Amino acid sequence: MSANREGMHNNLIDEPDNDYSIPEVQYSVFKNAGGKSGQRFYQEPFKVATACLTAFCLILLMILVVTSIHSGKGRSSDQDSLSSASETHMQTVCANVTALTEELLTVKKEKSELERERSQLKDKITRLEATPAPCTTPAPTKSPCPEDWKLFNGSCYYISVFGRSWSDSQKYCKKNGGNLAIIHTAEEQTFIWDLLPRGHWNAYWFGINDEKVEDDWYWVDGTKLVGGFWEDGEPNNHINEDCGYIIKTDVLSRVAVKSWYDAPCHMSLPWICEKTTEST
Ligand SMILES: *[C@@H]1O[C@H](CO)[C@@H](O)[C@H](O)[C@H]1NC(C)=O
Numbered sequence: 001m002s003a004n005r006e007g008m009h010n011n012l013i014d015e016p017d018n019d020y021s022i023p024e025v026q027y028s029v030f031k032n033a034g035g036k037s038g039q040r041f042y043q044e045p046f047k048v049a050t051a052c053l054t055a056f057c058l059i060l061l062m063i064l065v066v067t068s069i070h071s072g073k074g075r076s077s078d079q080d081s082l083s084s085a086s087e088t089h090m091q092t093v094c095a096n097v098t099a100l101t102e103e104l105l106t107v108k109k110e111k112s113e114l115e116r117e118r119s120q121l122k123d124k125i126t127r128l129e130a131t132p133a134p135c136t137t138p139a140p141t142k143s144p145c146p147e148d149w150k151l152f153n154g155s156c157y158y159i160s161v162f163g164r165s166w167s168d169s170q171k172y173c174k175k176n177g178g179n180l181a182i183i184h185t186a187e188e189q190t191f192i193w194d195l196l197p198r199g200h201w202n203a204y205w206f207g208i209n210d211e212k213v214e215d216d217w218y219w220v221d222g223t224k225l226v227g228g229f230w231e232d233g234e235p236n237n238h239i240n241e242d243c244g245y246i247i248k249t250d251v252l253s254r255v256a257v258k259s260w261y262d263a264p265c266h267m268s269l270p271w272i273c274e275k276t277t278e279s280t
Pocket residue numbers: 089092093096
């Protein structure tokens with residue numbers, strides 16, 4: 001039955017001028033839409049499908065565009081959040097810069113204040129140095145030596161005003177807890193020399209003699225002389241000179257370390273005593 005109909009409507013299509021063709025065509029369109037034969041009947045549905053597909057494509061495109069716009073919007077919102085974050089960062093930096101500027105000003109102010117204080121303290125120091133405080137003066141002047149005795153390296157030295165023989169001079173020194181000066185170093189020699197006043201032939205006994213054996217010089221403490229600060233050509237024992245003295249004349253070219261002479265011990269000369277600070 002279906003085969004007959006197929007043959008029938010095939011004949012009808014091949015002969016379009018046939019009177020019965022129209023109802024048969026209508027019938028066969030409805031009855032054979034999914035059939036494999038009669039391609040002319042399928043051109044219309046393909047056009048519809050193409051249109052549908054195009055529409056679908058357009059929709060897809062639109063969706064795509066919308067999606068892309070949407071995602072674009074999402075991206076821009078990300079950018080917004082990024083820019084807002086950087087804005088916050090900038091604000092923090094600006095706040096920090098302001099805070100640091102304020103701190104800098106404070107530090108500068110403090111610096112100038114400290115500088116003023118420093119200069120005031122400097123002035124104070126200068127004034128204090130210029131005028132020694134009365135309460136601190138007695139302490140440094142409290143010497144371990146008696147009045148008229150001068151301190152050097154643990155010893156006190158006395159320069160007499162009047163003259164005596166060498167042995168009487170030594171007696172005076174002994175009575176006062178010392179001896180005629182015993183001089184071992186150039187420093188000590190120079191210190192004593194500086195105490196002496198200049199004069200025509202200002203001579204002072206000190207603690208050395210060669211009374212026992214000529215030209216064997218011994219100190220008053222019994223020790224033998226080593227070296228010494230003799231003037232060139234001294235000691236010469238010129239007129240039986242067995243006692244040593246130091247001279248400080250008006251001649252400025254004379255020096256402390258070449259100032260020893262020998263003289264007769266009975267001569268009356270001022271003298272130099274020495275005693276240790278412990279014996280005071
Ligand atoms: C601002 O200063 C604070 C401390 O005061 C510090 O922890 C922060 O890192 C600073 N911020 C910037 C952006 O410099």
